Amino acid sequence: MRGEPVVGIQPSVMRWARESAGMSVDDVATRLKRQLAEVESWESGDGAPTYPQLERLAYELYKRPLAVFFLPEPPQEVSPRQQFRTLPAEELASLSRDTYLHLRKARAYQAGLEDLYSETNPAPRKIWHHVSLQRNQDVAAQAMNIRRELGIDSPIQAQWGGDDQALKAWRSAIERMGVFVFKDSFKQKTISGFCLRDHEFPLIYINNSTTKTRQIFSLLHELAHILFDVSGISKFDTSYITELPAREQELEVFCNAVAAEVLIPFDEFSRVTAGVPSNVDALDDAYFSRVARYFGVSREAILRRFLDSGRATRDFYESKAREWTDQMVERDGGGGSWYASRGAYLSDTLLREVFARRLRGQLSSERAAEYLGVKPANLPGLEDLVLHRTRN
Known part of the structure; x- marks a missing residue:
């Protein structure tokens, strides 16, 4: 029955699913509105979630297929600690x-690309x-x-x-x-x-x-x-x-x-900025904006170049970096098209390949949606977006 504990779930799989989602036991208990001891019992083998609780764990919290919870042991998966050396x-x-x-x-996109x-x-x-x-x-x-x-x-x-x-x-x-x-x-x-x-x-x-x-x-x-x-x-x-x-x-x-x-190639940067004082601390923001537009980078990146070449003081750089960071708020309007946003998020190469194969009848809607990580119902809108890009 749905209200009874689910049989056959390994505690190690429960623990792996939580840890691989970056959640603590307390996080899970809070989200499910359950006692901490109850969630701990699921991972110790002294208890088990009910079927509705397992569905919430799978689909809402851990973002895993339900079937994964009935595996005899956690699947092999590279953890961030194993994969990344560039963060402490x-x-x-x-x-x-x-x-x-x-x-x-x-990782799912990468696996999909390999298959596609x-x-x-x-x-x-x-x-x-x-x-x-x-x-x-x-x-x-x-x-x-x-x-x-x-x-x-x-x-x-x-x-x-x-x-x-x-x-x-x-x-x-x-x-x-x-x-x-x-x-x-x-x-x-x-x-x-x-x-x-x-x-x-x-x-x-x-x-x-x-x-x-x-x-x-x-x-x-x-x-x-x-x-x-x-x-x-x-x-x-x-x-x-x-x-x-x-x-x-x-x-x-x-x-x-x-x-x-x-x-910002240093030789080109030196040429573009040759006419300004050896120390740029007194220059106004408009100057840094002009040079930034020339290279298509931020004002902070330009000022950092001046700092690295000894033409700006550390205090001036840090002060301006803080000021400009406070100003840099992405203005997306908050009500843009979901399709435009998703189209910008996804690899353009992947989008074009998936819809080219779909138009040739080589991919079903379900399979195309899997590669793109979207629902099949969203495919027509994304397809219109890709075709519009192609025409332009």
Whole structure:
């Protein structure tokens, strides 16, 4: 009966399902409005949830198929602690349930890509086959190799009409080179994004809950991780870097340097800013905005370049960074189209492939929806969006 404890659930599976969702026992008890001791009994084997409780655990809290709870032991799955070396153990332990679910969703996309493309990346030229980053080599030269592979130079950057166009251009260039890029809004606002390395289907996943310029830097930072052949998860506040072991500290500093050099080549930056004083602390915001627009980056990224070259003081940089961060609120209107948002979140390469195969009758609606992580009823609206992009 539905009100009786479910028979056949292994305590180890219950514990794994909770921990893999980034939840504590207390979190579960609070969400279910049950006593802490009752939830603990499910994981000790002294008790078991009822069928309705198990359904809530599976579908609402842990986001798992119901069948997984009847496995004899927890399935093999890579944990964030095993996969990511770029956050301290304490930071990894503090990842929210929402972030855990984004990581799981990204792995599902990666597995879907492998299945959809029969384990072979469709890109004619894969950037990680031609650029392999090394910390003991010149950053500027390696960044130039990345720009060359992506087909982006300073004249092209100068033609972009704004942050949105710049983000789309960088993202499109990276996807053309075989790296799949996804976005989503994170509830854990401190996370800027992460990447999952793979020899055929590397994936970048960016937090959409911030400005376009911040997303661009995150995109290039995670690309550097992939080209270094390391999965990474990153935060906006870089103070966590000092808590990492020496090797990981060097890696994060290196990836930041590569991202900055790809976005703002130092030689070009020196040329553009040659006419200003040796110390820029007295310059107004309008100047930093003009240079930022030229490179398609944030004002903070430009000021950081001045700081690194000894042309701004640390106090001025930190003061302005705080001021500009407070100003940078994403203005999305709050009532946009679900289809437009979902279309922006999903990899464009994946979207086009799924709907091309669906139009050719090679994919059912159910299978197409599985690859995209949406309900079958949402496919027509997404299909209209993709066809509109293709026509334009």
